[in-house]
Amino acid sequence: MKNFPTVLVTGASSGIGKAVALRYLKAGSVVGICGRNKEALEEIRLDHPKAYPLIFDTTDHAATVSAINQFIGEAGPLNLAILNAGNHKPTDARDFKLSAYKAILDINYFGTLNCLDAVIPAMQQQGSGTIAIVGSVAGYVGLPQAGAYCASKAAIMRLSETLRAELRPQNIDVKLISPGFVKTPLTDKNDFEMPFLMELDAATDRIIKGISGHQFETVFPRRLAWSLKFLATIPKSFYFRLTKKMLRDRPDAS
Ligand SMILES: NC(=O)c1ccc[n+]([C@@H]2O[C@H](COP(=O)([O-])OP(=O)(O)OC[C@H]3O[C@@H](n4cnc5c(N)ncnc54)[C@H](OP(=O)(O)O)[C@@H]3O)[C@@H](O)[C@H]2O)c1
Incomplete structure (x- = not known):
């Protein structure tokens, strides 16, 4: 694992962010652990004096x-800044609620931009740094009942690609992490079968390896990523036949 003496992780109070933050803490880094849940962050600090809630x-x-x-x-x-804070709540245009769409974009996309507004100038001043942004394979294609989430993660993907091109000449490396389903408190809320669901520990291994490596994007599990990338390339008439089958009843539908 590559050594990063000072690391910032957003969304470090649970799930992926917490697991990744703990790996860097165990490796001896000073880690800024970010979130809204003060209690959860203070609990991490109890066992890890180098954690900074x-x-x-x-x-x-x-x-x-x-x-x-x-x-x-x-x-x-x-x-190293790992911009991971995010949320998912189903959205459904059959019961369109603007506030629900905006809330997801606010956290997943504009929240990331807010972090970048502090991280980029600091790294520019230092003349170096690595930024890893957590997207999702859901950014490859629009999936029923996840319109806001897919849009937010597609925006994260395109943003990360442009950041990589623009900031690399300034010695700032930008990496995109695109997980599939990982077992966390976020996915524990899902009431549908999640294909190729990964355990958190295995997903954390992949993320740490990706951040240490040279490639731009770390995507896992590959079978899910390939399936979604394939969906994005097929003619839309086939694609809509498949997404019609994925559409679930609304919880309030009779
Ligand atoms: N689990 C998956 O299958 C999966 C797949 C693909 C991508 N992802 C992405 O991975 C990231 C982490 O997800 P997870 O599964 O680990 O979920 P999680 O366990 O629910 O963790 C989400 C983290 O984000 C933080 N957060 C949420 N809203 C925030 C806000 N407004 N301000 C500050 N922090 C906020 C939460 O902290 P507080 O509650 O303390 O604020 C929490 O630490 C997300 O970006 C998610 O989209 C997850």
Whole structure:
């Protein structure tokens, strides 16, 4: 595993972010562990003195920039920022609720931009750094009842690609992490069968390896990624036949 002395992880209070933060803490890094759940973050700190809880909501621009700058001011140059905070709630155009769509975009996309507003200038000033952004294979194609989530992750993918091109000349490396289904508190809420569901520990191994490696995108499990990439390339008439079968009844449908 590549050594990063100072690491920031958003969404470190549970699931993927927590598991990844713990790996860097065990490797000896100082880690800014971010989230809204103060209790969960303080609990991590109890066993890991190098953990630095940062309590903020990534949708709050001022609070996000201030907390990240405070961490950098106290912990020193930021070597690695893992922008992972995110959420998923089903959305359904048969019962269109603008606020539900906006809430997902606010956390998954604009929340990431808020973090970048502190991370990019800091790394530019240092003259180096690595930014790993957590997207999802759901960004490859639009899936029924996940319109907001798929759109937010597609936006993360395109954003990461452009950041990689623009920031590489400034010695800032940008990486995209595209997980499939991973067993976390987020997916525990799903009431449908999740193909190729991965255990958190195995997913964490893949993420750490990807961040240490040279490739831009780390995507897993490959079988799910290939299936979705294939769906994105087939003629839309076939694609809509398949997505029609995926459409589930609304919970309130009789
Ligand atoms: N699990 C999967 O199958 C899967 C697959 C593909 C991609 N992903 C992506 O992986 C990331 C982590 O997901 P997970 O499965 O580990 O979910 P999780 O266990 O629910 O963790 C989500 C984390 O994000 C934080 N968070 C959410 N909204 C926030 C906000 N407004 N401000 C600050 N922090 C916020 C939460 O912290 P607080 O509650 O403390 O704020 C929590 O630590 C997400 O971006 C998700 O889209 C997950």
